[in-house]
Amino acid sequence: MDADVIVIGGGLAGLACALRLQREGLRPLVLEAADRAGGRIATDERDGFLLDRGFQVLQTWYPAAQRLLDYEALDLRSFYPGALVRIGDAFHRVSDIWRRPAQLPEMLVSPVGSLGDKLRLLALRRRALRGDLADLYARPERSAPALLGELGFSERIQTRFFRPFFAGVFFEPELEVSSRAFEFVFRAFALGDTALPAGGMAQIPLQLASRLAPETLRTGQRVERLEADGVRLADGTRLRARATVLATDGAAAAGLLGREPTATRGTTCFYFAAPEAPFAGPYLVLNATGEGPINSLLCPSNLSAHYAPAGQALVCVNVFGARHNPDALETAVRRQLRDWYGEHVDVWQRLAVYRLPQALPVQHAGVTAPQGPMRVGEQLWVCGELAAPPSIHWALASGDDTGADLSRGLRTGSSPGPRPRTAA
Structure with missing residues (x-):
């Protein structure tokens, strides 16, 4: 034996x-x-940079992760609880006001949604946190957009926040996923940090x-x-x-x-080496313009210096799907990045591109615990x-x-x- x-x-x-x-x-x-x-889950080292294979993060709330992982040894670095959202020709910060109550005035005037939408976030939070996981996965199931519509959320906040943020988690551009899967992820974001180990995933x-x-x-x-x-x-x-x-x-x-x-659903991830990060802080950047290929962008080196050599920054750009021609897609990505950050983008050097056609199983109706x-x-x-x-x-x-x-x-x-x- x-x-x-x-x-x-x-x-x-x-x-x-x-x-x-x-x-x-x-x-x-x-x-x-x-x-x-x-x-x-993998991390490659290239020219002193650490490249996670695709957009991957750890939600510190996960009960099994808390039991089985040593968070202190992982030296976790947390993202800001919210995001920078590109709307029109400007970036707007969206904050979890339960974690950042001082940002309430900023949230009240944010163009991401109406005042009613922002009040409905409280109801969604209460719903997602109610009961245990068995209760959550036993609830009547529909699509995430159907649930959001039933709860009264406007098309504006669905387009400007829910789709770019949560569709990037499921690799589903229209967020056509199970309401149970959506509520599970919402609970994770509400109850814990979104983090990267300092030395890569x-x-x-x-x-x-x-x-x-x-x-x-x-x-x-x-x-x-x-x-x-x-x-x-x-x-x-x-x-x-x-x-x-x-x-x-x-x-x-x-x-x-x-x-x-x-x-399965696929994703494509570009990594660029830059002389400096295009923004300061541990933010996830979301594209809510409805234009261009980019779904999200982050700078892992803003969270941990281990991700890039001294004096350089690492930029990660994520796009839905994995059937693109990488060079043609890079041209479109750079064009959009230049619109956002100006000519500084021209000197960014491509380190790698990961095309991941089987990045994640689909999570349509039928999701159970x-x-x-x-x-x-x-x-x-x-x-x-x-x-x-x-x-x-x-x-x-x-x-x-x-x-x-x-x-x-x-x-x-x-x-x-x-x-x-x-x-x-």
Whole structure:
């Protein structure tokens, strides 16, 4: 027997599962096809800059993240609770007045929405924070725009704030996502900080991986086929275990299970090196003009000096979709940036462009919270994207819960898991 449990996938769900198994005295073996752990969460180093692969942030409210991560060691750097919104030919600051009450006068005159819209934000906040997560995911479901319309929000604030801000989270330009998914994200923004680890987002999976016993994580190990008592790797190696956990991204998991992959949304992310940041402060910049390709912009080096060499700034620009010609898209992006920030943009140097066609699963109607670990075979379990909604919280929670359930069964010698749910 090569291990007690083989965990396929070294992303957050797989790492959380393996850590729980290890804490319970079992021997997990994590097989990761890539050359590093982390799944979608990765940070590349280039010319002294740290480049996260796409727009990724940590919401510090996430309950599973609070349990499983050491925030102090991650040295988290928080964004301003709000955003800079481009409306017409000017930027306007939008603030969370529950966190920044001194900004109430500024918010009252902001052109982002009417006074009634701003008062309705209180009702939306109360709604999103009411009850626990089980209650939130049991509410009647509709699209996020339908919910906002029912609550009385004007088209103006939907266009100038909700769509550019939350559509950038889901990679859905029209914010056509489940109202449950929308309320979950709204709750996260309301109750915690939006942050980056000082050394890049990859520090999150690296922190988890560092807690595993030596030889537990094997990178460059692609699983070709699932077998009754283990797996077969692409090089023909056969590995056996008492149970197997499938913790890959949705597309890879569907392939191993012989199913159709889940639909995804894509994004394109440009990184530029600049002599100085185009704005001061830890802000997210949103495009509410209705024109140009840019959805959002940020300067990670404004939050942490580790993101850029001394005397330089890192600028990150995010665009919906991943089917663009990068060079043609860059021309359009630079044209819009020049309108916003002037000729200084001309000297910015492109460091990298990430086209991520499978950046995030779609979150249309049918979003539910996990009702327990998911078993799809006698000794085969699934955690991560096929078992839970996409987010850092649900990846960690799904992996940890699956590891806990498996460990109970394996320690007693019984079939793991009390009444496991079956995959649809």
